[in-house]
Amino acid sequence: MPYLVFNGTKQFHKKKILDGIQLSIQKGEILSLIGPSGTGKSTLLKCLAGIEALDEGQFFLNGKDVTLVPARKREVVLVFQQALLFPHMTVVENVEYGLKIHKVKKEAREQKVKRMLEKTEMLHAANQYPDELSGGEQQRAALARALVLEPKLLLLDEPFANVDPLLRDKLRIWVKSLLKEQNITSIFVTHDMEEAAMIGDEIAILHEGAILQKGTAREIYLRPANEKAASFYGDGMMQKQEFIPSHKLWISEVPSEHAWAGRVEGELYKYGQSFFRLSVDSGEQWITLPSSLPLKEGQTVYICKNPEEAAFLEKNS
Structure with missing residues (x-):
């Protein structure tokens, strides 16, 4: 059985945002999720995180049915486009916040935070506040806060959208290396096909609440399932x-x-x-x-x- 198995329907005001979508991911895999605005990407992440409840369907994670498990107990962490760090807390305080909520003892908490700040190359900014950080540092701090909780599933909703292009390239490589090192199962949402191909082991194209195609970047590029799937790469013609x-x-x-x-x-x-x-x-x-x-x-x-x-x-x- 795959590590993650999801099938579900979600609607708002009688309009189906997710229409019986089916998705599966292996342990440690990074899945890049792409699709046009308004097609349900963020809604899917919220359903996986437990922020939104499914109208129909089930969600299995590591062999356990977590469909009805509340968000705080689901061991799924969602990182948004904005870093959303607490402005009145230092980097250390932001990163350890979740561990405090989970009542991890102080000594273990300090060790985990230090180790994660080292891995995310943020130890130098441990005592700085969010407004003293660059955009890239803010995202690294947000990622450290997420990874220190050792989530079973990490959801990244366009985390580099507000980062300048030169730094974005570096962050892509760095994030993929870190996730692979930690063996974290992840879903990475982006509008950028190049970014999707660089980060994801596989890519899933979401369109009108359903998966058009799922496969490696090479498979989707050379053998798109249909004209709509082909249009996402924009790197060929249908004739x-x-x-x-x-x-x-x-x-x-x-x-x-x-x-x-x-x-x-x-x-x-x-x-x-x-x-x-x-x-x-x-x-x-x-x-x-x-x-x-x-x-x-x-x-x-x-x-x-x-x-x-x-x-x-x-x-x-």
């Missing part, structure tokens, strides 16, 4: 019920009956290359492709299925 990943597509300036027309919407630079954001099918699909061509915004280009075709068209134009 005649076939998904064509972007690494098999090339840009040409020359029209061809075997190519698809696209419009250049913008240019970006990444990994030492120029990429162009293209709209296809009158804006129904979007794709980003690399090209050394001097393309301009608003220009019509043609997307070929292989580099040989693109090279042939350019040579013979």
Whole structure:
């Protein structure tokens, strides 16, 4: 039996937010959960944490039915987008707060807090208050407060959304390493597919209260279950019920009956290359492709299925 097994329905004002959703996770696995706003991601986390009750369904954790177990006894910890540290408490006081609530003895509490501050690289800020910390330090303190409780399940609701991009990359790597070291079963919610792929052992795509697809980033990228699942990566095109990943597509300036027309919407630079954001099918699909061509915004280009075709068209134009 998987470590976590969940199936449930939740509705508000007669509208189903979670519609018989089914989810399973193995011990120590990190699952990245993605989906558009309003599709039920935060509601799912609240149901797992016990903050919201299911209308129908069951939740098993480590072989135990915890469907009716109250949040305070569930051993599930939820870390929100905002660090939500107590402003009048130091980092040490924030981290040990949950242990005090659980009546852990002082000596054991101090040892646990010190060890966790070391693991989260926050020992230097132990006596500082939240308003003296950077955004990244606040999130590390919030994570320390969660992990010191040794939860059976850790839920992270877009914890890096308010962190600047450079620090965000470092935190992604650091958080995954820490969770793996601690063998903590986790669900990580994000809107960023790159972040989902980097952190999660698997990715689950949530759409309209149901799981569209669950698998590794490679599986979802190369073999999306349907057009909606494919659109989350935004890294390929659906044509005649076939998904064509972007690494098999090339840009040409020359029209061809075997190519698809696209419009250049913008240019970006990444990994030492120029990429162009293209709209296809009158804006129904979007794709980003690399090209050394001097393309301009608003220009019509043609997307070929292989580099040989693109090279042939350019040579013979």
